[in-house]
Amino acid sequence: MPRAKSAAPRGFTLIELLVAISVMALLSLVSWRGLESMSRATTQNQQRADAVLTLQTTLAQWGADLDAVTTLAQTRPIDWDGRVLRLTRRGSDAATPSVLVVAWTLKPGPDGVRWRRWQSQSFSTRGEWQQAWNMAAAWSQDGGGGAGSQNGGAAGGYSDVTLVPASSWQLYFFRENTWVPASQLPTVAPTPNNPAGPVVAMPDGVRLVITLPPGDGLSGTLTRDWVRPTVGAPRSS
Structure with missing residues (x-):
């Protein structure tokens, strides 16, 4: 008796293949979008972390400059003209005592307006202080945003560092137990008790x-207070 032939294996129809390909394409698209979203989130988190670290380093330098302000005979320990803050401060190397001038301002550059810091060479005479003081004022007004000025002026004996992006800034001085908008400080008349005193007195606090x-x-408005150590309060907050 002859055996019945088995049915031939059935293959996929064209419609089934098209459906399968469509499903795989959809899954690939969803997976790609998920990976793209994860990559974008990672990049944004890294940019934010870098911005936070840069800002923390900048504010630490800001506080260190104010902490190190010193007074020399007939000089200005601090000056604000509405554009640039200039400070006379001690050098950071305790082994070799020195004095220098630093300045902070906002200046435009190729990548937008940024907060920038200028520092002179160390000096030992009042004439050198005056020269550095004048150089700091000129630096704040030269509009220098080129690559050369961003990398500092080693040949000119100073450094110029580009810091965080900033659209505006304001300063306040703590005087007579209240915060007031920073302005030119009144001069201090020489007294027999302190003939070698500074031209102006350091305010009790500076608010940035x-x-x-x-x-x-990062974005938004940041407030940073610094209080003179001799006032008996924390140096900065």
Whole structure:
């Protein structure tokens, strides 16, 4: 008796293949979008972390400059003209005592307006202080945003460092138990008890209010208070 032939294996129809290909394409698209979203989130988190670290380092330098302000005979320990803050401070190397001038201001550059810091060479005479003081004022007004000035002026005996992006900043001085908008400080008349005193007295505190522009890192308004150590309060907050 002849055996019945078994049915031939059935293959996929064209419609089934098209459905399978469509499903795989959809899964690939969803997976790609998920990976792209994860990569974008990782990049944004890294940019924010870098911005936070840069800001922390900048504010630490800001506080260190104020902490190290010193007074020399007939000089200005601090000066604010509405554009640049200039300070006379001690050098950071305790083994080799020195004095230098630092300045902070906002200046435009190729990548937008940024907060920048200028530092002179160390000096030992009042004439050298005056020269450095004048150089700091000129630096704040030269509009220098080129690559050369960003890398510092080693040949000119000073350093110029570009810091965080900023759209505006304001300063306040703590005087007579209240915060007031920073302005030119009144001169101090020489007295027999202190004939070698400074031209102006250091305020009891300095408040920084800086606005960080929108971007991939940080944004918003930041307030930073510094209180003179002799006042008996923490140095900064």
